[in-house]
Amino acid sequence: MRVKLTVAYDGTSYCGWQVQPNGITIQEKLNQAVSDLFGADIQTIGASRTDSGVHALGNVAVFDADTRMPADKIAFALNERLPRDIVIQKSEEVPADFHPRFAKTNKVYEYRILNRTFLDPLFARYTYFFHRRLDVKLMNAEAQALVGEHDFTSFASIKSQTNSFVRTIHQISVTRDDTDVITIHVEGNGFLYNQVRIIAGSLILVGSGQREAGFIKEALEAHDREASGPTAPPEGLLLVRIDY
Structure with a gap:
């Protein structure tokens, strides 16, 4: 049986999603819990390999297991074996050929900025604190240049490993x-x-007045990473959900 998991987590204490030799990851903890539950070495496959410090409400993973346990009960059993900062929101059976990365999806992300004079410690883990007042109306207007199918080379890390930088927002x-x-x-x-x-x-550069209106469109059309702004810190990023 192939089981699909919807996974929520606080990424603060983890070195991202994907298993790696130099730090504890979400996938590592998930693999351990699944293997312990079914008494076999089981490896999960994740949909989105979030970075260190990034959070999720609805990342997706699948695994295969020979079990008679009802798929919808697996979430309860796994949550008893997982730390409190990783929680399965749903477990369900899916077709054997379902793959979370290769299936057609719509992904929803949010980036959250705490924009006030002083940091609120209750928001510190899940927002990026920026004290200078930001012009939200201008930021929203600038962002609309990104809607549609574009070459997003200017907005991709130079470490990106891909055959195409074309994506659709x-x-x-x-x-x-x-x-x-x-x-x-x-x-x-x-x-x-x-x-x-x-x-x-x-x-943030535009909203804080460090760049003029039109900056986002110009950066997009430049197809050059150096034309855009810095990479905002990970704690503000949240993977909300993945729709299939």
Whole structure:
């Protein structure tokens, strides 16, 4: 049986999603829990390999197991074996050929900025603190240049390993709530390495007055990583969900 897991986690204490030799990761903890539950060496396959310090409400993983346990009960059993900062939100059976990375998806990310004079410690783990007042209306207007199918070379890490930098952003918005948290909400068919964090860093430059209106469009058309802004810190990034 192939089982699909919807996984939420606080990424603060982990070296990202993917198993690696030099640090504890989300996938490592998940593999240990699944293997312990079924008494076999089982490796999970993840949909999105989030970076160190990045959080998720709805990352997706699958694994195969020879079991009679109802798929929807597996979440309960795994949560008893996982640390409190990794929680399975749902478990379900899927077709044997379902692959979380290769299936057609819509991914939803949010980047959150705490934009006030002083840091609030209750927000510190899940937002990027920026004290200079940001112009949210301008940031939202600038962000619309990114909607559609584009070559996002300017908004991808130079470490990106891909055959194509073309991606489609379906929608993007920038809003502020009454706690002075600014949320950059972006949906697309897939994202390049560090793409959302570079978009956030670029919009912060515009919103803080360090770049003029039109900067985002110019950076996009340059097809050059040096034309855009810095990569915003990981703690503000949240993988909200992956739709199949």
